[in-house]
Amino acid sequence: DYRRGGYHAVRIGDAFKNGRYVVQSKLGWGHFSTVWLGWDTQKSRYVALKVQKSAQHYTESAMDEITILQQVAEGDPEDQKCVVKLLDHFKHSGPNGQHVCMVFEYLGDNLLTLIKYSDYRGLPIHRVKEICINILQGLDYLHRQLSIIHTDLKPENILLLSVIDPSKDPIKSKTPLILPNSRDKSSIESAVSRLNANMGRETSAAKRAILEREGIKMGSRSTRQNLLASADLRCKLVDFGNACWTHKQFTTDIQTRQYRCPEVVLGSKYSTSADLWSFACICFELATGDVLFDPLNGAYILHFQDHLALMMELLGMMPRKIALGGRYSRDFFNKFGDLRHIRRLRFWPLNKVLVEKYKFSERDASELTEFLVPILDFVPEKRPTAAQCLLHPWINRIPCSLEPNQAQETQNSQKKRDKDEKEAMEIGMRN
Ligand code: ATP
Ligand code: MG
Numbered sequence: 213d214y215r216r217g218g219y220h221a222v223r224i225g226d227a228f229k230n231g232r233y234v235v236q237s238k239l240g241w242g243h244f245s246t247v248w249l250g251w252d253t254q255k256s257r258y259v260a261l262k263v264q265k266s267a268q269h270y271t272e273s274a275m276d277e278i279t280i281l282q283q284v285a286e287g288d289p290e291d292q293k294c295v296v297k298l299l300d301h302f303k304h305s306g307p308n309g310q311h312v313c314m315v316f317e318y319l320g321d322n323l324l325t326l327i328k329y330s331d332y333r334g335l336p337i338h339r340v341k342e343i344c345i346n347i348l349q350g351l352d353y354l355h356r357q358l359s360i361i362h363t364d365l366k367p368e369n370i371l372l373l374s375v376i377d378p379s380k381d382p383i384k385s386k387t388p389l390i391l392p393n394s395r396d397k398s399s400i401e402s403a404v405s406r407l408n409a410n411m412g413r414e415t416s417a418a419k420r421a422i423l424e425r426e427g428i429k430m431g432s433r434s435t436r437q438n439l440l441a442s443a444d445l446r447c448k449l450v451d452f453g454n455a456c457w458t459h460k461q462f463t464t465d466i467q468t469r470q471y472r473c474p475e476v477v478l479g480s481k482y483s484t485s486a487d488l489w490s491f492a493c494i495c496f497e498l499a500t501g502d503v504l505f506d507p508l509n510g511a512y513i514l515h516f517q518d519h520l521a522l523m524m525e526l527l528g529m530m531p532r533k534i535a536l537g538g539r540y541s542r543d544f545f546n547k548f549g550d551l552r553h554i555r556r557l558r559f560w561p562l563n564k565v566l567v568e569k570y571k572f573s574e575r576d577a578s579e580l581t582e583f584l585v586p587i588l589d590f591v592p593e594k595r596p597t598a599a600q601c602l603l604h605p606w607i608n609r610i611p612c613s614l615e616p617n618q619a620q621e622t623q624n625s626q627k628k629r630d631k632d633e634k635e636a637m638e639i640g641m642r643n
């Protein structure tokens with residue numbers, strides 16, 4: 213992909229926008245871009261620099277992304293809505309063409325990394341709730357205030373804020389690691405040893421990134437413990453590269469396959485509730501470490517049909533009207549609403565999966581099931597909104613880490629709140 217129209221070859225120490233941003237290390241990449249930790253020499257702070265591929269199609273998509281990001285930032289001057297902030301944007305010319313560059317606030321690891329740190333066994337349930345609250349706050353803002361659909365919600369596109377004690381994290385301190393043109397190995401080594409001297413044996417995102425780039429593997433135990441034990445996990449939604457408005461959609465082909473909702477698979481119309489389907493998949497993945505639906509990777513019919521079968525095995529048969537209502541419905545379903553090529557479905561409802569496969573207690577399983585199953589409704593209009601999810605008892609139930617006495621007290625008042633909220637929600641859903 214490093215050819216004309218593709219990625220720009222960025223190197224540590226490269227400067228962008230007439231020297232303003234100096235590249236420190238690689239943060240990540242996607243199908244459209246590479247993302248770099250940069251030092252903003254004008255404002256003395258770290259930023260994330262997203263350098264888009266240069267072909268016209270990518271440039272146009274980046275311009276749409278910028279329009280959406282600007283709207284997202286304008287509506288959230290207090291920075292309370294759990295969405296990433298765009299700080300600057302410009303164009304950069306290189307051997308592969310002209311690349312749109314976006315400058316963002318620097319955020320931490322993405323949720324997939326967090327799931328990896330749990331050894332794919334899932335996070336403690338109170339951690340899952342904390343993260344879900346932030347995702348839902350972000351979605352509620354996008355959906356209700358801006359009529360924006362994210363359309364690519366997945367763990368890689370949700371980033372943690374601060375995960376390491378800020379006083380020990382050079383990212384939060386005010387010194388750049390690498391200055392312009394110091395791209396040779398010896399200067400990287402000296403930057404690393406400077407970090408070592410400053411911070412004892414502490415691990416930091418920046419140090420790890422530099423070492424990883426140099427092919428040196430760090431013992432990840434301390435990072436892992438830092439992450440999972442940190443006091444307050446907070447996160448933000450990123451990657452508005454595929455976002456659209458409810459009234460202005462760019463394509464019918466949205467979402468990453470495991471997080472794709474049935475209406476998109478079937479080629480029916482979609483709206484903000486498509487994001488909620490993806491959200492439910494992510495919530496399950498955080499709690500168990502496993503992808504909720506992992507359809508076979510294969511030809512179109514095989515892949516989509518397998519995906520529909522997996523959904524029905526978990527959630528029951530799809531209403532015939534929905535099954536037959538999409539542009540591609542007849543590729544998968546016969547006129548009775550049965551799958552054409554897959555005859556025997558092995559039904560395994562969510563609460564049983566949680567108990568039998570993931571060893572959840574009956575209670576934890578039924579609580580999570582009560583929260584998730586309504587969001588996984590085959591009828592998009594019946595799914596609760598992000599705002600309604602935020603009122604659900606599962607989200608609001610007290611974390612088990614509270615002291616027993618305190619917990620008892622909170623539990624009593626919580627029970628009453630639960631009841632009131634459930635009633636409010638039922639009324640809301642009926643209307
Ligand atoms: P996709 O293939 O999902 O469309 P993309 O090319 O649009 O990806 P992003 O998802 O915006 O790119 O960014 C790619 C990765 O870079 C993210 O998954 C994340 O790990 C990292 N990243 C993006 N923005 C930031 C940020 N503000 N701070 C830290 N890391 C970031
Ligand atoms: Mg992405």
Ligand code: MG
Binds near residue numbers: 242364451453
């Ligand atoms: Mg993207």
